[in-house]
Amino acid sequence: MTSIATHAPLLSAVRRKRRTLRARLARRAWPYLLLAPSLLLLAAFTYLPIVRVVWDSLHDKVHGTTATLFVGLRNYSDLFADKAFVQSVVNNLVYAVGTVPLSMALALLFALALQRSGRINAVMRALLLFPSMVPLVAAASLFFFIFLPGVGLFDHYLGKLGIRGANWLGDPDVALWSLIGITVWKNAGYYMLFYLAGLQTLSSDVLEAATIDGANGWQRLRHVIVPLLAPTTAFVLVIALINVLTQVDHVIVLTKGGPSNSTKLVLYYIFEQAHENFAAGRAAAASVVSVSFLLAVSLFSLKTMERGAHAAS
Amino acid sequence: MRWISSLAAAAVALTASSAIAQTKIDFFFPVPVDGKLAKEMTRLTKLYNDSQKDVAVTGVYTGSYDETKLKAQAATAAGKPPAVVLMSANFVLDLKISGDIVSLEPQLKADGTTRTKFLDDFWPAVHANAIVDGELYAVPYQNSTPLLYYNKEHFKEAGLDPEKPPQTWAELVDAAKKLTKADRYGIALPEGYDYMGWIMEALSMSNGGRYFNEEYGGEVYYDTPSMLGAAQFVEDLVFKHKVMQQGVVEGGAVSSNFLAGKASMMLLSTGSLSFVRDSMKMPYGVAFVPRNVRNAVPIGGGSLVMFKGLSEEQKAAGWKFAKWLSSTENLGAWSRFTGYFSPRKSAYDTAEMKDFMAKNPDAKVALDQLPYAKPWFATYQTVAVRKALEDEMQAVLNGKKKAPQAVKDAQQAADALMKPYVEQTALKLP
Numbered sequence: 073m074t075s076i077a078t079h080a081p082l083l084s085a086v087r088r089k090r091r092t093l094r095a096r097l098a099r100r101a102w103p104y105l106l107l108a109p110s111l112l113l114l115a116a117f118t119y120l121p122i123v124r125v126v127w128d129s130l131h132d133k134v135h136g137t138t139a140t141l142f143v144g145l146r147n148y149s150d151l152f153a154d155k156a157f158v159q160s161v162v163n164n165l166v167y168a169v170g171t172v173p174l175s176m177a178l179a180l181l182f183a184l185a186l187q188r189s190g191r192i193n194a195v196m197r198a199l200l201l202f203p204s205m206v207p208l209v210a211a212a213s214l215f216f217f218i219f220l221p222g223v224g225l226f227d228h229y230l231g232k233l234g235i236r237g238a239n240w241l242g243d244p245d246v247a248l249w250s251l252i253g254i255t256v257w258k259n260a261g262y263y264m265l266f267y268l269a270g271l272q273t274l275s276s277d278v279l280e281a282a283t284i285d286g287a288n289g290w291q292r293l294r295h296v297i298v299p300l301l302a303p304t305t306a307f308v309l310v311i312a313l314i315n316v317l318t319q320v321d322h323v324i325v326l327t328k329g330g331p332s333n334s335t336k337l338v339l340y341y342i343f344e345q346a347h348e349n350f351a352a353g354r355a356a357a358a359s360v361v362s363v364s365f366l367l368a369v370s371l372f373s374l375k376t377m378e379r380g381a382h383a384a385s
Numbered sequence: 386m387r388w389i390s391s392l393a394a395a396a397v398a399l400t401a402s403s404a405i406a407q408t409k410i411d412f413f414f415p416v417p418v419d420g421k422l423a424k425e426m427t428r429l430t431k432l433y434n435d436s437q438k439d440v441a442v443t444g445v446y447t448g449s450y451d452e453t454k455l456k457a458q459a460a461t462a463a464g465k466p467p468a469v470v471l472m473s474a475n476f477v478l479d480l481k482i483s484g485d486i487v488s489l490e491p492q493l494k495a496d497g498t499t500r501t502k503f504l505d506d507f508w509p510a511v512h513a514n515a516i517v518d519g520e521l522y523a524v525p526y527q528n529s530t531p532l533l534y535y536n537k538e539h540f541k542e543a544g545l546d547p548e549k550p551p552q553t554w555a556e557l558v559d560a561a562k563k564l565t566k567a568d569r570y571g572i573a574l575p576e577g578y579d580y581m582g583w584i585m586e587a588l589s590m591s592n593g594g595r596y597f598n599e600e601y602g603g604e605v606y607y608d609t610p611s612m613l614g615a616a617q618f619v620e621d622l623v624f625k626h627k628v629m630q631q632g633v634v635e636g637g638a639v640s641s642n643f644l645a646g647k648a649s650m651m652l653l654s655t656g657s658l659s660f661v662r663d664s665m666k667m668p669y670g671v672a673f674v675p676r677n678v679r680n681a682v683p684i685g686g687g688s689l690v691m692f693k694g695l696s697e698e699q700k701a702a703g704w705k706f707a708k709w710l711s712s713t714e715n716l717g718a719w720s721r722f723t724g725y726f727s728p729r730k731s732a733y734d735t736a737e738m739k740d741f742m743a744k745n746p747d748a749k750v751a752l753d754q755l756p757y758a759k760p761w762f763a764t765y766q767t768v769a770v771r772k773a774l775e776d777e778m779q780a781v782l783n784g785k786k787k788a789p790q791a792v793k794d795a796q797q798a799a800d801a802l803m804k805p806y807v808e809q810t811a812l813k814l815p
Contacts, residue, residue, distance in 0.1 A: 134805050136482045136765065220638050221630060222568075222647045231568075239632030242576070244783055328578045331633040331779035347455055348768040350483055 122363070128356035135350035147357035157358065159333050160341040163248060167337060168316045170252035171259070176308055178260040180301075183267030184293070197268070204262035212325035215254050219326070241327055244334035251335055254322055259315060263308045270304030271297075310373045317362055338362050407441040408702040410468035410695075411460070414446060415453040415687070425722055433709055440702040442469075450476070450687065457692055458485060466692035468703030469710075471526060474514040474688045475763040478602050481517040482765060482806070486690045489521045492704040506713075510684050511728045513599040513760035524711050525728035527719065528686035529656040530758050531587045532751055533675060537668040539564050539649040550672035554591075554618060557650075557675045561628035564649035571628035573648035574619070575636035581778055582771035584652055586683040586762055588615035593678035595759075602765040603807040607774055608796035614677065616788035620781050633779050654685060655751040659724035662747065671747045673754050680757040686725060726751060764799075765806035773798035 104111075129147050133140040151157050182200050186193045203211065218225045219240035227237035240250045274297065282296045298305075320339040323329060329336035329344065336344075338358065346355035412430060416422040423446045430444035447453040450473040457470045472480070480486045493503055500521045504512050511525040537547035543563040551557040561571025574584050586596045594611025598604035606612060622629040634642070640657060642648040644664055652674060653661075661669065674682050689707045691700065709715065717732035719725070721741050732738055733752065742749050764770045777791035777798075786794075 135479075136806050136809060138484065216637065217641075220641055221632070221634055222570075222638075222642050223645045239630065239634070241635070242633030242638075242782075243631075244779070244785070330578055330776070331576075331783065332776045332785070347451070349766060350479070 125356045125359050125363075128352060129360045130353075132353035143353065147353045148361075151354055151357045151361070154354075156333055156336065157338075157341055160329075160336045160338045163334070163336055164316065164338045166248060167252060167255075168313065170249065171255045171316060172309070172312045175256045175260040176263055176305070176312060178256065179263030179308065180267050180298075182260065182264040183271055184297075186264075187268060187271045197264070200261040200264055202261065203258045206258070208258065208319060208321040209325060211254060211258055212322035215250075215322070216326060219250055242331055244331045247327055247331060247335045251322055251326065255315075255319070259312065263312065266304055266308050266311075267301065270301045274300050306373050306376050310370055313369050313373075314366060317366055407439060408698045409441045409443065410699050410702050410706065411465070412442050412444050412469045412471075412703075412706065413453050413457050413460075413467040414444065414471040415448055415450050416446065422723055425719075429710070429715070429719075433706060440705055442706050454480075461485065461692045461694055464694065466694040468691060468695055468699050469707050470690050470692060471687045472523070472690045474511070474523065474525065474528070474684070474686050475761045475767050477514060477523045477688060477690060478517055478763040479765070479767050480690065481522050482602065485692060486522055487693050487695070487700070489524070489691065489704070492700065493521060495701070506731050507728050508730060508755055508758065510755065510758035510760060511688075514684070514763060515688060523688035523690045524707050525688045526686070526711055526716070527723065527725035528684050528728050529654045529725055530682040530684055530751065530754055531584060531652050531674050532655045532658070532754070533650060533652055533672045534643060534661060535650040535670050535672065536643070536646065537670050539569075539646070539667075543649075547668075547670065550670055551650075551675050552673065553675050554677040558622070558626050558628070561622070561650065562626060565628045568647065570630050570642070570648045571626075572622060572650045572652075573629065573634055573639045573642050574622075574652050575639045576633045576779065576782055577635035578772060578775055580636045581633075581775040582762065583654075583683060583685060585612070585615060585619075585774060585778060587652065587674050587681075588618060590681035590683060590759055591615075591674055591676045591679065592618075596683070597762040597764055599760045601811065602763070603803045603811055605762070605764055605770055605774075605796070605799050605803075607799055608792050611678075613789060613792050616778060616781060616792050618677070619778065620788045623782060624784060632783050655726060656685075656724055658747060658751060662745075671750045673750070673757070680754075682754060682758050683761050684758050685761055686728075724748075726755065764803060766802045769802050770799045773802060 130142060130144060131140050132143045132147060182197075186197050186200075206214075221227065221237070221239045221242060224237075224240070226240065230237040238246045241247050278296055278300070279292060282292050287295065317338060320337060320343070323335055323337055323340045324343075327335040329340050339362070342355045342358045342362070345351040345358065414423075414426050416426065426446070427444050430442050434440075434442055445456075445467070447456045453470060453472065454476055457467050457472075460467055477486070490500070493500060500516070503521065504515065507515075507525055508528075511528055515521060515523040515525055533550060535550050540547040540550075540560075543560075545560055545563060551560045557572070564571040575581070576584070589596050589606075589609075589612045592611045592614045594609060594615070595606055596612070597606065623631050630648075636653065639648065639651050640653060640661065643651045643653075644661070644666075646667060658671070673680055689710065691703050691707070695703065711729070713729055713731045713735065716727040716729045717735050717738050720727040720732060721737070727733065727738075733742070742752065762771065774792075774795040777786065777795040780786040781788055781791045
């Protein structure tokens with residue numbers, strides 16, 4: 073009896089341990105199993121291409137030769153020595169400064185003006201959202217006719233006011249600003265959607281409290297609404313910055329980076345190097361640089377967003 | 386064991402059937418501008434497939450010339466090269482240098498003919514863009530030249546003879562001055578990328594120049610008197626004579642301005658002839674590109690090329706199809722349908738073509754200019770080398786640079802771009 077008595081709990085303990093081990097293993101493996109399909113897809117279509125681009129950026133094949141050589145970081149040093157690349161970075165910065173704050177401010181303004189539901193507001197929202205539903209290629213093709221020097225819609229109406237319009241896409245001092253105008257027109261309505269959603273989540277208690285405390289409209293906006301919308305703002309900022317680096321359709325349709333490189337954005341530079349100049353290595357290096365930049369911006373903004381969310385709650 | 390024998394039987398049947406099966410090949414074609422051309426091309430492909438049993442061609446519409454180049458390169462990298470591709474004629478050299486396309490000499494030999502005999506019926510101007518390093522790499526298919534379009538009504542208004550368009554640069558400036566008004570420019574040139582280079586080639590050639598070395602891909606002649614004169618002429622049209630809009634005007638904007646009567650003359654491709662014929666409401670005329678030293682214009686357009694990685698059967702099949710597409714009869718029909726000129730001289734001897742020319746005298750002017758046509762610029766890094774000049778000319782058009790400095794800087798940039806090639810070729814010495 074004693075032997076049984078002493079053995080029985082031991083055996084069951086082992087069994088129990090084994091069972092918990094298996095259960096723990098199963099619990100650990102289960103999520104990976106569930107993740108497997110998307111992980112596989114991500115690996116095939118995101119991670120492997122990234123690795124490939126990094127690999128390509130360290131190699132070079134001179135146009136006209138057959139051998140692909142390992143060149144270390146030479147593609148990167150050549151890239152930063154290339155005046156056209158430096159100019160495309162500068163253009164992209166101007167483009168970011170010109171489009172992001174303005175379209176976000178307009179988006180917030182639209183959202184504040186149209187946050188109450190009503191028939192007129194619904195129509196206005198749809199109207200403001202409309203530009204973001206037009207594909208960028210189509211929008212750019214439309215603006216080709218609006219910006220036509222002399223006969224375009226823009227110059228037609230300016231002519232009625234007695235003003236001779238600029239050469240909107242043909243003057244290097246103006247062309248980038250024309251593209252900035254299209255981008256703001258196109259994106260402000262889209263960002264408005266996020267702000268509308270953000271405004272819905274604000275608790276009315278806080279606003280009522282502020283009103284009772286005697287805060288006027290501006291003070292409520294400045295000290296209550298805008299800080300509470302910080303997570304939305306951080307999110308919209310990330311989207312807007314990604315758009316700045318990933319949207320290039322209007323450049324291709326309207327200017328092809330000209331005149332004299334004045335509208336060449338980084339993505340167009342990459343396209344040109346890879347497909348016009350037979351310089352895949354340098355294009356890969358430029359891709360790595362711009363993607364790393366995007367990654368850094370996203371990580372930074374997401375961190376701030378979390379902090380903002382904590383502060384808000 | 387029965388399944389083995391049936392498998393063997395199936396295998397035998399399969400090989401037997403593939404031996405008599407058609408050779409399947411892909412044909413990539415771009416259509417610059419117009420959707421109805423894509424339909425016509427699809428119709429032609431079907432016509433060919435129905436006409437014989439050896440080759441089955443799958444026609445693939447691949448967007449613009451640039452996209453077609455990308456897609457053909459991608460398909461080749463993926464191991465499924467297109468047998469025949471309609472490619473911008475000035476990409477041929479770069480594609481040969483990068484090893485993407487194959488020489489057509491073996492096909493010529495198999496046919497028992499030679500390059501000289503094969504090209505004999507093609508206009509001399511289209512030869513250079515089809516030959517690289519003494520071998521045939523492309524079959525010319527659709528071609529164009531620049532042309533002067535002018536508004537006859539404006540000519541009458543300004544006291545100019547609408548039947549006597551300007552023939553020289555001096556006459557051009559004189560006419561443009563008389564035609565320019567507060568809301569109208571005397572002349573417009575297409576100055577966006579691609580078109581600008583072509584127009585500069587036309588002007589420098591009309592000024593006695595050559596633009597590039599048509600026999601060797603490592604030389605362009607930007608910093609030369611002929612190009613400087615052309616660049617200065619363009620600068621003067623804007624800033625001295627004030628007969629042309631300041632800043633860059635794209636090709637599409639040029640034709641819109643001309644159709645709307647906001648520009649009285651324009652230099653544009655013969656490829657736009659049918660578009661202008663259909664859309665222009667006022668009477669218009671066409672004429673040769675005016676000369677300063679001599680009459681000369683570059684060709685433009687597309688040629689048929691074959692990509693690397695094809696099997697021998699596919700090559701033979703692709704060559705057969707390319708020959709069919711570029712036959713006298715088909716080139717003539719394509720020319721009448723599209724407005725391009727036919728690279729084959731014999732196409733103009735057919736009854737249909739003579740009839741067409743009688744009905745469209747403006748197409749006759751384009752044809753008459755052909756004997757003065759010269760090759761299209763093509764160098765190592767054609768696009769980048771072209772942009773080196775275009776960027777500078779765009780600066781000139783905006784008053785940011787003077788012509789003498791612009792051609793110097795363009796030459797320097799172009800030489801830097803071609804340096805790797807020059808070092809491997811002309812400067813690689815024993």
